[in-house]
Amino acid sequence: MELILFLIIGLTVIGAGMMVILTKNPVTSALYLTLAFFGLAALYVLLGAPFIAALQVMVYAGAIMVLFLFIVMLLNLRDKQTWELTTGMRRALGLVVAAGILLVALAAMKGLVSPPAPLDTDMGSPAAVGLALYRRFLLPFEVASVLLLIAIIGVVAMLKQKSPEQAPEGGGTDGRT
Amino acid sequence: MNDFLGVLLLLITAVGLTVIILLLTVYLGPKRTNPVKELQFETGNRPSPGSARERFPVHFYLVAILFVVFDIEIAFLYPWAVNFRKLGLFGLVEMGVFILILTTGWYYILKRGVLKWR
């Protein structure tokens, strides 16, 4: 039962991931990415970590996806607009990057040939995750706040290219938005 | 994992209901289409020129990234809140530092006036 569910969800994630790069329409592509995120969340549920699954849905399928969709709106992408990605040089570069990622993934999986010891069933509960995060991984947690601070400052820097007094009222939408 | 059976069944039921309702409306409704009916609706006028796929002001992007930042913060706050009694004063201090750093960012945004929506 679990194996069947895993196969269905896993194939969905892989298929959605493929469609992300195969579709030309940026919004459709972003929505396939959402599907992939949901599939990953379902896999976390199967692994007995519902808390991480909710985190995945909340941060990726929720927040990051809205950000992506807003960027698509910001970029003025017309319906049929595509990029010229067909030159030989770029293809070669893509192949090199893909091979690199594959190598890293294989290296990471090398240690997992034998099935790992079963984890504590309570491993994915909010209490367990919270205690681990706020006792053992305290420093990474605090560093994360600095990362978020940098993100905030980055946005302000980007918006402050023009001062608010001179900035045009949006990109040609008459400020109706 | 069994807890999620209820969630899954509810989602399936909701999708099923939507399918039934939409099939009903597609089959029961009349089909008298014409080119004018298939135009975009703009208060009965001819659609104004230009594509709807306009560029949007960068403020929307600001809101989205602020949402991501604070959403991640909330994601951190929930496991903290559940364990709060166990962590005690130590938990208060560590979350205090976390919130303080982000409040600095929030105050910076406020002072630079980027949140002024125009």
Added chain:
Amino acid sequence: MTFTPEIINLIISVGFALSVVAFVAVFVLIAIWLERKISAHMQDRLGPMETGGWHGWLQTIADALKLLLKEDIIPQAADRPLFKLAPFIVFTGTMASFAVIPFGAHLIGSDLNIGVYYLVAVSSLVVIGILMAGWSSNNKWALYGAMRSAAQMVSYEIPIGLSLLVPIMLIGSMSMETLTNAQAGGFWKWTLFSHPPFAIIAFIIYFWASLAETNRTPFDIPEAESELVAGYHVEYSAMRFAMFFLSEYANMFVVSSVATALFLGGWYAPFRFLDVPIEVGVIWHNLAGLAWFSLKAILLVCIQMWLRWTLPRLRVDQLMHICWKIFLPFSFANVLLVSLWIVLK
């Protein structure tokens, strides 16, 4: 055929899912009629009076049948697959919240130990559906409406998330059932009244922010009919439109029932003697719980309606100001004060 516990569990879960969907459908029919009557009486009108005889009680059902028989129009310029998919995502995203809402002592779909977190997580699904609807319509007003909706909903999700933290910290669990059970025994034990002033501040922020989350007045600029025709669903017709309408009213019930479960004692009566004890019978115990829960939630829905017909619409800049400069600092301060109070106690 033998009934193993798994099969019985499955049957119960299926039955629960079906009854929740039926409950939502009936609630929406009543709520729309109620809203029309409330708005009418507030404006010294009568509202629907003809259909069905008594105060036009059949009006919404007649409207639903009418919508069912309307032509389903998909604009030529629309992105057809996304256009058709959007109502599914919005409706399913709204319905997903019902899985963890405790309607009664045993009337909960799945008592996840991440209950409230799950609610916060799935509520963002609706935003994606709305953006899809607006973008795929290929209509300028629909897209503006969708962008406004999305910007507003994501902004107000932050104060919502922060104010829901307060009951979690006070009780120490995220499971909806545990959160409700901790409030047993009279209205002075409800989170709202047991821990003043923190819970009251959190409740007020939650309730106001949830008005924005459901796109209702005073936060209804996404649907400003005088400037944006109707908002993100302007191109939708027939039942496709009705799915958005259904989700909006169902969402009103979701935010009200979350407020009920977390702040207003869930399915417990305001006084202990009004609760039907479990010894009388499990069914009666649950039915009484369901009645109290629905009463409280529908009362909150009525307050939402009352506000809608009382307050004017806010401007976008006022909306962002309230969210990022008033609600956000207040809810952060509230969370820190609650933790300080717990530590000192």
